[in-house]
Amino acid sequence: MTAAPQPHRPLRTATAAPVRDASRTIRVPWRAASVAQVRRAVVEDLAGRDVPATVVDEAEIVASELVSNAIRHARPLSDGMLRVHWKVKGGVVEVEVTDGGSDSTPRPAPRTVWAPSGRGLRIVRSLAHEWGVTEDRTGSTVWASLGGPSRRRSH
Structure with missing residues (x-):
């Protein structure tokens, strides 16, 4: 006796949809080589989501x-590291870096034509919809919001 043929059913494969709203945190050593590591991690993570390429590029720069x-002007956290956190929510990418603090509050340097450095926060300010600094007894966090209206702004 032969079994009756079964109707053809396509195989179901598990595919993960891109995560649109999520966050990620990494800790990196307080050293110059960590900049490239963070840049790669942010780009790889955001490129795997529905984040527009221009916002991914801006997040990489920020x-x-x-x-x-943080490496140039602040101290590391108590464990010798920096904390880098980013999240995507409602099309907005927020990037923040937490360090062990410094003797001054981060602020954009005055515009100078001949200075070899000092443009970092001016670049951040030009790309971000909003940016800021929060400080507490353990250090400071500098954050920037990209790709839409800020989630931190209180109305």
Whole structure:
């Protein structure tokens, strides 16, 4: 006796839809080589989501500038690291870098034609819809919001 032929059913494969709203945190050593590591991690993560390429590019630049500034002007966290956190929510990408703080509050340097450095936060300010600094007893966090209206703004 032969079995009756079964109707053809396509195989179901598990595919993950891109994660649109999510966050990621990494900790990196407080050293210059970490800038490239952070840049790669941010780009790879955001490129795997429905984030527009221009916002991915802006997030790459902002993350690079914030990590560079933390290494140049601040102290590491108590474990010798920096904390880099980014999230995507409602089409907005927020990037933040937490360090061990410094003797001054981060702010854009005055515009100078001949200065070899000091443009980092001016670049961040030009790309971000909003940016800011939060400080507490353990350090400071510099954050920037890209790709839409800020989630931090209170109305």
